[in-house]
Amino acid sequence: MKKTIRNKMLLAFGGVCLVLLGQLLVNALFLSRVQRSVTFAKDVGYAGSELTGEIKLDVVQVQQWLTDISATRAAEGFDDGFRKAEEYAVLFRTHSEQLKALYPDKRQEVEALQKSFAAFYEKGRWMAGQYVKGGAELGNKAMGEFDGVAEDLTKRLDALEREMNGEAERAIATALGAVRLSEIIGIVLALAVIAFVVTLAVFFSGRIAAALQKMVNLAEAIAKGDLGGDYAVATAEEDEIGQLQAAMARMVKAIEAAIADVDRLVAAAWQGRLATRADAASHQGDYRKIVEGINNIMNRLVGLLDIMPAPAMIIDSDFTVLYMNELGARVGGKTQAQLIGTKCYDHFRTSDCRTDRCACGQAIRGGGAASSTAEAHPAAGVDLDIAYNATPLRDAQGKVIGAFEVVSDQTAVKQAARVAAKVASYQEIETCKLVECLGKLARGDNAITVETEPADSDTAAVKQVFDGIGAAVSSLVAALNEITGVAREIAGGNLMVSLRKRSDEDQLIQALQDMTARLKEIITDVRAAADQVAAGSQELSGSSQEVSQGASEQAASVEEISSSMEELASTVAQSADNARQTA
Numbered sequence: 102m103k104k105t106i107r108n109k110m111l112l113a114f115g116g117v118c119l120v121l122l123g124q125l126l127v128n129a130l131f132l133s134r135v136q137r138s139v140t141f142a143k144d145v146g147y148a149g150s151e152l153t154g155e156i157k158l159d160v161v162q163v164q165q166w167l168t169d170i171s172a173t174r175a176a177e178g179f180d181d182g183f184r185k186a187e188e189y190a191v192l193f194r195t196h197s198e199q200l201k202a203l204y205p206d207k208r209q210e211v212e213a214l215q216k217s218f219a220a221f222y223e224k225g226r227w228m229a230g231q232y233v234k235g236g237a238e239l240g241n242k243a244m245g246e247f248d249g250v251a252e253d254l255t256k257r258l259d260a261l262e263r264e265m266n267g268e269a270e271r272a273i274a275t276a277l278g279a280v281r282l283s284e285i286i287g288i289v290l291a292l293a294v295i296a297f298v299v300t301l302a303v304f305f306s307g308r309i310a311a312a313l314q315k316m317v318n319l320a321e322a323i324a325k326g327d328l329g330g331d332y333a334v335a336t337a338e339e340d341e342i343g344q345l346q347a348a349m350a351r352m353v354k355a356i357e358a359a360i361a362d363v364d365r366l367v368a369a370a371w372q373g374r375l376a377t378r379a380d381a382a383s384h385q386g387d388y389r390k391i392v393e394g395i396n397n398i399m400n401r402l403v404g405l406l407d408i409m410p411a412p413a414m415i416i417d418s419d420f421t422v423l424y425m426n427e428l429g430a431r432v433g434g435k436t437q438a439q440l441i442g443t444k445c446y447d448h449f450r451t452s453d454c455r456t457d458r459c460a461c462g463q464a465i466r467g468g469g470a471a472s473s474t475a476e477a478h479p480a481a482g483v484d485l486d487i488a489y490n491a492t493p494l495r496d497a498q499g500k501v502i503g504a505f506e507v508v509s510d511q512t513a514v515k516q517a518a519r520v521a522a523k524v525a526s527y528q529e530i531e532t533c534k535l536v537e538c539l540g541k542l543a544r545g546d547n548a549i550t551v552e553t554e555p556a557d558s559d560t561a562a563v564k565q566v567f568d569g570i571g572a573a574v575s576s577l578v579a580a581l582n583e584i585t586g587v588a589r590e591i592a593g594g595n596l597m598v599s600l601r602k603r604s605d606e607d608q609l610i611q612a613l614q615d616m617t618a619r620l621k622e623i624i625t626d627v628r629a630a631a632d633q634v635a636a637g638s639q640e641l642s643g644s645s646q647e648v649s650q651g652a653s654e655q656a657a658s659v660e661e662i663s664s665s666m667e668e669l670a671s672t673v674a675q676s677a678d679n680a681r682q683t684a
Contacts, residue, residue, distance in 0.1 A: 116301070120294050127286055147272070152200045153265040157258050159193035160218065162186075164251065167225040171232035171240055183226065190222050200265075207264070214257045221247075221254045316345060323353065359388045366395050373415035373423040373494050373503050375403050376441065412508040415494060416445050418465050423503065433479035449508075451475040451487065460491040461504040468493050468501050474511070486515045520559045527560040531567040538574060547578050547585070584609060591617060 163186045170182030194215070201211040228247040232240030362379035369377035378399065381392040403424075406413055412429030416422055425440040425448075433440075433448050445461070446454035453459045453475040463471035472490040479485070488511050494503035531553055538549045551571030556564035580603060590598045591613075598617065602610045 117294065117298055120290075120297050123290070127290060128283065132283060147269050149200060149203055149265040150262075150269040152196050152203065153258075153262045155196045156193060156200065156214075157262060159189045159196060160221070160254060160258060162189040163193065163222060164225065167229045170229040171244075174233050174236065182229070186222075186226070190218075193218055204268075207261075210257075210261060210264075214254075214261060217250075217254045217257050221250045224250045316349070319349060323349075323356070355384065355388050359384055359391055362392050363395055366399065370399070371496050373417070373505070375399065375406075375415065375424040376437075409507075411510070413506065414440075414445060415503060415505050416461060417503040418501070420445050420461065422448070429508065432483070432485075445506075449477050449479050451477045460489055461506050464491040464493045464504045465501055477508075484512075486511045523559050524563055527554065527556065527563050530554060531563070535567070535570060535574070542574070542578065542581075547582055549574075549578060551575055584613070587613060591620070 166182040166186040166189070170180075170186075173180075173182075197211055197215050197218075201208055204211075224247045228240065228243040231243040362384075366377060366379055369375070378396050379392050381389050381396060384392050403426075406424075407427040409426055409428065412432055413426045414422055414429050415424040422440045422443050422445050425437050427437060430437045430440050435448070440448060446459075451459075453473055457463075458473055458475070460471040460473040463473075470490065470492050472488065474486070474488045477485040477487045487508050489506055489508040491504045491506045493501045494505055496502050534553075535551065538551050541549050551574045553564050553567045553571060587598050602614075
């Protein structure tokens with residue numbers, strides 16, 4: 102067998118395992134003994150004591166119920182004492198039989214107790230019967246006999262109780278003794294195992310402790326990050342110690358290579374060169390995972406910047422682009438790779454570029470955050486209104502080496518503001534014109550014209566709204582003019598005018614139509630009266646009396662005609678006035 106550390110340790114631990122196995126066997130043996138003792142104490146010793154307590158309680162209950170019967174003379178509502186006493190007497194017999202079965206060697210004592218209880222119970226029932234039958238006179242005489250039997254039962258119960266408690270104590274003492282013996286044996290075996298293990302430790306420490314100490318020192322140096330020492334560990338053993346030394350040397354080289362790549366990535370991140378990546382393929386195992394993890398962190402960071410809905414870039418103190426996110430490159434029609442190494446002012450071409458207003462320049466010079474607004478022209482035909490913020494970029498020593506800028510496109514916002522202002526101005530002009538026209542119309546001036554100002558694409562929708570309002574106002578003016586003309590015709594005596602309702606709800610035209618119809622009826626009545634006057638005139642030549650009478654009738658008719666004409670004139674004037682007021 103080779104003298105490797107593995108084989109040596111197997112041999113040593115094999116001996117320890119044998120000793121431990123012996124200890125387990127001894128412990129199992131004593132544990133079994135302890136379990137038997139505890140089981141006996143619980144199932145026999147403690148159970149006997151518990152049964153004795155139950156039996157004593159049964160006797161007390163029997164005596165209590167018989168005493169109650171004696172005191173109450175079995176009065177109505179208190180006559181269940183005999184039944185209750187019998188229930189506890191049955192429990193006594195059950196518990197005593199259980200105790201006799203648990204302790205066969207106590208059979209005679211238990212049976213003697215049962216006989217004593219039988220006499221006690223019989224005498225007690227007799228005593229209670231005497232109280233019920235003859236009251237205190239007979240009962241008190243019977244009580245003396247009952248007390249003697251009860252005293253005998255009590256002595257036997259006390260003796261049995263002491264004996265059962267003693268059995269329980271002895272069982273518990275036996276169990277505790279087994280536990281203590283098991284503890285002593287366990288301690289002795291544990292000490293033996295410890296002594297054996299210490300002996301093995303002392304034996305092996307002289308062989309491998311020195312070499313292991315060197316490796317421990319080396320591991321502590323690596324743990325502290327001290328990788329500049331000599332990692333060659335001299336050993337005469339061609340065993341795992343030597344293999345461990347070689348493996349640790351290779352580990353140090355792998356750690357150094359990983360640290361070098363991580364340092365390069367960190368330096369690049371400090372400088373804002375976010376496109377820099379380490380060569381993970383030059384590493385192995387988990388060291389490759391570490392480098393790949395750093396690369397993935399950079400990719401994740403850059404990915405988040407690339408999906409930002411705003412252009413972002415990192416520049417050095419000379420305004421050279423170190424990083425540009427995807428949107429920032431795309432807004433100028435270029436790729437990210439094309440912009441690396443170029444000047445930022447050649448890409449965005451803002452009105453702040455190469456001036457003191459440049460926020461990046463302010464951040465680099467002043468060492469604090471800065472912001473500004475400007476017009477940008479990153480590509481032909483691309484004109485943007487932007488707001489941008491710049492933050493200084495510092496190295497590990499805190500020196501400002503560049504700036505990080507984020508751009509916000511304000512073109513749509515400002516364009517919307519300009520359109521809103523133009524629409525508001527157009528609305529104000531048209532509203533003033535409309536108010537002026539409505540004011541004239543309210544004063545009865547129908548000579549108005551509603552025309553809107555010319556509009557462009559921004560105000561076309563508003564113009565359409567005001568055109569609709571103007572058309573409605575013009576329609577209203579035309580209707581009023583038509584109504585005014587009709588009213589003038591009627592006022593001039595032309596009742597043959599045609600009036601057409603503009604809708605079923607046109608109450609004004611309906612009123613004018615009703616007025617015209619009424620005037621026509623009045624004129625018809627006037628003509629009929631005139632015809633009657635003419636007929637009367639023809640009859641004047643017949644008789645002077647008839648002439649005189651006809652003249653009187655004619656005068657009355659003339660007065661009626663005059664009154665009708667005045668009423669007609671008043672109605673026509675009122676209609677004309679109403680028409681003017683409506684206009």
